[in-house]
Amino acid sequence: MMFPTYRKPFVGGDTHRRGTATVVADLPAYRILVVGRESMLARVLVHESAAQPWTAHLADSATEGIIDALDSGYDAIVFGEHAPGHDALDLLREASDSGVTIPIIIVGGPCSSEHRVEVLRAGADDFLAESVPVEEMFARIEAVLRRRKPIASARQHTLRVGTLELDLVERRASYAGLDVLLTSTECRLLALMMRNPGVVMTRTIIFERVWGYRFDPGSNRVDVYIGHLRKRLGAIGAAKNWLKTVRGAGYALGG
Structure with a gap:
């Protein structure tokens, strides 16, 4: 996974540029659930969450993630395909069967176009390659979150x-x-x-x-x-x- 050379990643919303950094207007606070506690994905999302319009919470496995998503009012799930418990298609099927309605973002390794299409058609809201720059990953997570209002009811x-x-x-x-x-x-x-x-x-x-x-x-x-x-x-x-x-x-x- 690539890392940006500066510390203030793009975070969406109404912004204007100052050099390479992005100044961000007030954004809603979202809660995302990251499946795979020991993964590089989890470490990056949690480490950088202070600069983002979200707080990141961790689940050890896909099954635990489904349970937490149903019970705890999250706004999105970010699932690394190499997390223990299930692969992406298993997670998406179990999420659908369990009544999970929040967006699911899959982060996966090198794969064919056919696999990415299968994952998206199975219900994923986005599919990101593990090699994507962190700035782009954050921007795409935020794009998914902006389409969903924070849970308030x-x-x-x-x-x-x-x-x-x-x-x-x-x-x-x-x-x-x-x-x-x-x-x-x-x-x-x-x-x-x-x-x-x-x-x-x-x-x-x-x-x-x-x-x-x-x-x-x-x-x-x-x-x-x-x-x-x-x-x-x-x-x-x-x-x-x-x-x-x-x-x-x-x-x-x-x-």
Whole structure:
């Protein structure tokens, strides 16, 4: 990946030039999710984010990125094709199946024109080569973000099943006028169940979608967190059968 020779990259918006740098007018603050914590892409985006109209947050894998994108109100996903968990086409299919609607920008290595076309037709909003200069990469990310207004409506961050509500930003569950704050993991777990009301979710599905890596059959982590979540909901008056145990199968949400 190439680096510019000056430190103030182009950041879009209403600008005028002073020599090689760009002076930027006030821009909205966006939140982007970068998949691949250890990648050069992540290091560049996070290191340079102070000079950009966004803040960059990291996810370790594509699966974790999908979960975070659904739960945390991001404005775009930037995915390096070499990030662990999936390739670009897998990510785009999973994002579509999971209901992710925010823009997805793919950054990939040398590839054929046919592959780039396939990725774009699969739903990517842009495809950038890893060798692109950082200034151009930033400008193209900003171009995608400018086409999307920053998320402002609280309604987009709220899930509702019957009288149970979950605020994904505040990580707050509400029932019958009472609220309880959840941990990040509890919030992801409840969000998964609320997006699939009445559907039996196996321990494997829950583990891989909430924690983002392969399920260990010997682990009781899912059962422990289901217990924690039942106690949280019980504290605001929700009956235990909101999270039902389906013997031999898993768990289901129902009122």
